[in-house]
Structure formats: C-alpha cells, structure tokens
Amino acid sequence: MYTVPKLDDYSPATLDRAISQLESALESERREVQTEDDWKAFRDRWLARKNGILTQLNELWLKGAPPESKKEIGKRINASRPLIENRVESQLNWLRAAVHEIVGSPIGLPIDISLPGIHRPIGVKHPVLRVMDEIVAVFKAMGYSIGEGPEVETDYYNFESLNFPPNHPARDTQDTLFIAAQEQKPARDRLLLRTHTSPVQIRVMELQPPPVRIIIPGKVHRNDPLDATHSPVFHQVEGLAVDTNITFCDLKGTLDHAMKALFGSSVKTRFYPSFFPFTEPSADMQVSCIFCGGKGCRKCKFSGWIELLGCGMVDPNVFEFVKHNGYDSSKVSGFAFGMGVERIAILKYEVEEIQLFYEGDVRFLEQFA
Numbered sequence: 001m002y003t004v005p006k007l008d009d010y011s012p013a014t015l016d017r018a019i020s021q022l023e024s025a026l027e028s029e030r031r032e033v034q035t036e037d038d039w040k041a042f043r044d045r046w047l048a049r050k051n052g053i054l055t056q057l058n059e060l061w062l063k064g065a066p067p068e069s070k071k072e073i074g075k076r077i078n079a080s081r082p083l084i085e086n087r088v089e090s091q092l093n094w095l096r097a098a099v100h101e102i103v104g105s106p107i108g109l110p111i112d113i114s115l116p117g118i119h120r121p122i123g124v125k126h127p128v129l130r131v132m133d134e135i136v137a138v139f140k141a142m143g144y145s146i147g148e149g150p151e152v153e154t155d156y157y158n159f160e161s162l163n164f165p166p167n168h169p170a171r172d173t174q175d176t177l178f179i180a181a182q183e184q185k186p187a188r189d190r191l192l193l194r195t196h197t198s199p200v201q202i203r204v205m206e207l208q209p210p211p212v213r214i215i216i217p218g219k220v221h222r223n224d225p226l227d228a229t230h231s232p233v234f235h236q237v238e239g240l241a242v243d244t245n246i247t248f249c250d251l252k253g254t255l256d257h258a259m260k261a262l263f264g265s266s267v268k269t270r271f272y273p274s275f276f277p278f279t280e281p282s283a284d285m286q287v288s289c290i291f292c293g294g295k296g297c298r299k300c301k302f303s304g305w306i307e308l309l310g311c312g313m314v315d316p317n318v319f320e321f322v323k324h325n326g327y328d329s330s331k332v333s334g335f336a337f338g339m340g341v342e343r344i345a346i347l348k349y350e351v352e353e354i355q356l357f358y359e360g361d362v363r364f365l366e367q368f369a
C-alpha cells in the first residue's frame with residue numbers, strides 16, 4: 001500500500017516522480033473501491049484532515065523543505081488537491097450509479113428494481129450550430145454549395161488577396177492572433193488564426209472557375225477580450241456569388257429573401273454605405289427590428305432597425321488575384337457577404353450575453369432541446 005515517501009531532494013525531477021507515483025497510487029486504489037464502506041475508507045485515507053495523504057504531503061514535503069523550495073512544493077501539492085478530491089467524489093457517484101444500474105452487480109448490494117432508471121437526456125445541437133445550419137440551409141435552397149477552409153491561415157489568404165492594405169489596422173496583432181516566432185518568414189506566408197471566413201472566397205475561386213455560388217460557415221478568431229457581445233472565438237457564415245451580370249440588385253434580393261426566411265416574412269431590410277477592403281461598393285445591411293417590428297424599442301435603441309451584416313460587390317482588385325482562373329473583372333462580377341452567427345442567435349433567442357453560448361451550462365443549453 002502506498003505511503004507518502006520522504007523526499008531526498010527538491011529538484012523538479014524528483015517532484016515529478018513523486019507526484020506521478022502519488023497519482024498512480026490514487027488511481028489503483030480508486031479501482032479497488034467496490035462498496036460504500038470501501039469508499040468511506042478510501043475517502044478518509046486520502047482526505048482525512050488528521051492523517052490523510054493530502055495532509056501528510058503538507059507535513060512531510062512542505063514542512064521539511066528548505067525555504068527556497070517551499071513555494072514550488074506548495075504549488076505542486078495544491079495542484080494535486082483537486083485531482084484527489086475529484087477522484088474521491090466521482091468514485092462515489094460511479095458506485096451509486098452502478099448500484100442502480102447493474103442487476104447482479106459485483107458490489108453485492110440489494111437492488112431495488114422499482115427505482116426509476118437513470119435518465120440520460122439525449123443531446124441536441126448547440127444553438128450556435130443550429131443557427132449556422134439554418135443559415136446554410138436557406139442558401140442551399142437557393143443553389144449555393146458549401147465551402148470550407150483552414151482556421152490557421154496565411155497572411156496572404158486572410159489579408160493580402162482580400163485587398164487589405166499593408167498598414168490596415170486589422171493586420172496588427174492588436175486585432176489578429178498571429179502564430180509566434182515567424183519573423184524570418186516573408187509577411188505573406190506568416191500564419192495566423194483567420195479573422196474572418198473571407199479567405200475561403202479566394203481558396204474557392206482558385207479551385208473553381210466562374211460561375212460560383214458558395215456559402216462558407218466556420219469558426220474565426222480575434223484578439224478581443226470576452227465581454228457581453230464579444231468573444232475571441234466566434235462563428236461566421238460567408239457567402240460569395242460570381243457570374244456574368246451580377247449586380248447590386250441581386251445582392252439585395254438574395255439577402256432580403258434570406259432574412260425573410262430566417263426571421264419571418266414581415267422583416268424588411270435596408271442597406272447603408274460602408275467600407276470593406278474586399279468589396280466595392282460596400283454596405284451594412286440592417287433588418288427591421290424583430291422585437292418591435294420597427295416601431296422602436298430598447299433592443300433597437302429606438303431606431304426600429306438592427307445592424308446585421310456586411311456585404312458588397314467583389315472589388316475588382318480581389319479578382320486580380322484569381323484572374324488566371326477565369327475571373328476577369330471586365331467579364332464577371334459578384335457579391336459577397338458575411339454575418340456573425342452568434343449575433344443572429346442572440347437576436348433569434350433573445351440571449352443577453354454571448355458567453356452563455358460557450359460556458360456549456362446545461363441549464364442554459366437545455367432550453368434549446
């Protein structure tokens with residue numbers, strides 16, 4: 001049976017060895033626990049305040065350590081504490097579940113077959129994925145196919161080929177998460193976490209000559225602290241249509257139809273001039289407030305409208321990068337748009353804070369079951 005050893009020295013290697021011995025002893029003793037009495041003995045052996053193993057660690061390792069090692073050893077012991085507590089607690093849960101579930105279980109306790117079984121709720125799609133799938137379905141019904149691209153992108157696809165000028169603020173580490181230690185690489189080859197799904201536009205056009213109708217769902221990353229409306233990781237759906245004679249009118253008609261499909265047929269859309277490096281002209285699209293129908297309420301800041309996505313006609317400079325594949329801006333034109341999935345989910349489900357989507361709290365998530 002395991003006993004807490006005295007440490008010969010306090011080097012990191014010795015500590016590593018001692019901690020890993022401790023953890024494997026915990027694991028093998030845990031497996032021996034078959035009854036609730038076993039479990040009580042197991043709990044006391046590891047956690048009893050008077051002479052439990054956790055207490056002994058403090059007595060034998062921490063108190064005997066020279067002053068300069070105390071901090072490190074205290075840290076190691078504190079790091080083991082939650083593991084021990086968690087193993088002890090989960091073993092009891094496991095025992096109780098096993099008693100209820102396994103007829104003729106090795107535990108040898110009486111089984112009350114009149115007890116209700118353990119209800120395991122069936123999982124459902126996460127609300128963010130559900131909204132993403134809904135958006136994709138709306139465009140699939142209009143003949144769009146689905147495109148995908150890597151989340152770790154090069155500067156070339158994320159910025160350069162999308163016409164971002166060299167000193168654009170988005171290229172700064174303030175806004176973008178770059179992979180470390182790439183200073184020797186030429187700027188265009190440097191890797192980063194994509195800040196939008198737009199690089200997939202270029203990847204698709206490199207592979208496929210026009211016409212193109214593509215919808216691109218995916219995860220994107222920004223160097224933003226988490227607050228009520230921002231998260232460093234979120235989801236976007238990007239769209240791109242390129243063909244002969246595509247006009248701004250097609251863009252408006254397509255998005256207006258999509259919004260009605262998502263929010264109901266009474267929703268109106270309007271377009272405001274905006275700026276994105278890869279579209280010209282660019283627009284912000286707003287929808288009539290889905291809460292007050294346009295009359296004005298707190299959610300729409302009493303304007304009657306809610307800003308929902310960015311869009312525009314593909315900038316001819318972007319086509320230059322894929323000209324070799326048939327994208328001659330004198331012959332083809334196109335539009336592109338991109339929307340934040342969480343933003344739409346927040347509106348659809350009236351969620352107050354974006355964090356709720358990522359915390360994995362079942363009380364929140366089961367509302368969508």
Ligand SMILES: [Zn+2]
Pocket residue numbers: 289290291292293294295296297298299300301302304305
């Ligand atoms: Zn409103």
